[in-house]
Amino acid sequence: MPDLFDDLPDTPAQSGHRPLADLLRPRRLTDVVGQGRILSEDGPLGAMLAAGSLSSLILWGPPGVGKTTIARLLAAETDLAFVQISAIFTGVPDLRKVFEGARMRRANGQGTLLFVDEIHRFNKAQQDSFLPHMEDGTILLVGATTENPSFELNAALLSRAQVIVLERLTLADLERLAQRAEQELGRALPLDGPARESLLEMADGDGRALLNLIEQVGAWTLDCVLDRPALSARLMRRAAKYDKNGEEHYNLISALHKSVRGSDPDAALYWFARMLEGGEDPRYLARRITRMAVEDIALADPEAQRVCLDAWNTFERLGSPEGELALAGALVHLALAPKSNAVYAAYKAARASARQTGSEPPPLHIRNAPTRMMREMGYGADYAYDHDQEDAFSGQNYFPDGMKRPVFYTPPERGFERELKKRSEYFARLRIKRQGDG
Structure with a gap:
């Protein structure tokens, strides 16, 4: 009402x-x-x-x-x-x-x-x-x-x-509130320095929560000053703000993903722990960690995806809380792995090209020819079987006829993709040579 x-x-x-x-x-x-x-x-x-x-x-x-x-x-x-x-x-x-x-x-x-x-x-x-x-x-x-x-x-x-x-209150803001509360109570809180800091941290940026905690502490009859362990024994730490279905969920998973992309294992572990402490499903985190491997690392470290899948499988076998350690290990591996989004960028570019070219058919020489009529129409004609060619490479065109050959995948000079870059350049030179010979 x-x-x-x-x-x-x-x-x-x-x-x-x-x-x-x-x-x-x-x-x-x-x-x-x-x-x-x-x-x-x-x-x-x-x-x-x-x-x-x-x-x-x-x-x-x-x-x-x-x-x-x-x-x-x-x-x-x-x-x-x-x-x-x-x-x-x-x-x-x-x-x-x-x-x-x-x-x-x-x-x-x-x-x-x-x-x-x-x-x-x-x-x-x-x-x-x-x-x-x-x-x-x-x-x-x-x-x-x-x-x-x-x-x-x-x-x-x-x-x-x-x-x-409006911003969450900082520790300095909460200290100002604590001092106002002490003036209202007419006495200082019976806490030493570390215990006072712990009290402010328990409020987790919430001024009303801090004043409620101070009211509890102020009601105690004590003949000594409490240290951090003694305070923790008397007060429960306030649960961290985390909504598994709301914006905070997406903020934290974004922070976790960007920490991995930024090659910061410590920050990645911090946000990973924050989400677990907030009650996030470890299976959701396992899926997102695996996504990081294929999106931000991919072929720069081909082992990364296997490490994530192995960690996910280990979690399913061990369960909580031991299984989370396997996910943490995969997370550190990803954070320290060489980074590349070359495959991700190539995939998006290929999808865009596919939408643009519509229903252009493959060239005749690489079409399947299971019937005589299709063979008579030229399906499969002049196909060069690469294993029979010099260097096991024919250099034939595999794009639709008349389509200008695009380049989607450009591997960087990082991790295993250094080798893939050499291979890509080798085949590009060989393709030009074969087409020139033809």
Whole structure:
């Protein structure tokens, strides 16, 4: 259900225990930690506010980086009524009530900033329902999402809103939050230096998660300072952000693939481990690692593909967790192998040429001739059997008649393809000689 009272001040009935994250909620945009790039005078939001022309927005970023807080403060800065709903709990009847309330405020001279949390969870029809109210000025929409808007939101909605990207908080940002929390608590956290660093790392860039952790630590009755092992024994590390079906999945597999292509085994192992820790299926990784072998290494190291298939087979026989070690070994092999995309490029060029030339038939001399009629038509005539020729090479044309001979495969001077380059050049010279002799 929408919270229709979010635009009202706190009442005495709401007083009582308040979580630390609520107590430390910024009261001005300048107090927001970690988002200076968008809030500065030269940033997109800072410039909008300075010009007095705030537009509808989509705030895209990971959890705990200030999306809700920024929306509240934007409403305060622009004297708009703040109404908050969540796409998870809001249906069409609720939306009608929200829009009707906004129309009544507008009739009374006040605008409405409608903050929609998890806006990507609305379906297309629900997203479309915002459009007329955005266009006529009934609402100024601020949507928040942790998912890539270009994948999850309608083009029509995106065309009427500016996407603002919020960054995950750095360790320095989290330290600033920790210091504010200590001021609010009136005491320092009972942690030594390494334990404090570990606490910040546990938050994984999420400010709200950090304040919740600090609230737990602050509630402990201790007569000593905790070190890293003691803290780890009391607190569980926060699970890393990873969505096996979302953008984060594709970001990490891209990072893994590019690390291998960039010949960095350490980075490759890091992203490999990140995906496994996030719950990725090792079989998916085995398939992608094998793809790297054929796409980025190929004939520069003909053993690479076999190494990947052997590692995949080893994983299937051993299972987890021992089987992942075989995949890690294949990954290191690929990262340190000579790189070549010559076969990949040649294949794409050949496909493009095949589409362009349509249904051009093979030349008569290399066509199959199983019947007498076909032989009488010249099928197979004058075919030169290469094994009977000098150097086992005839140099005949194998492309359609009249087609200019293309060159698709150009092996580089790397790895085993050095030898293939020599062979290619040898046969090219021999082909010219044979055609000249003919």
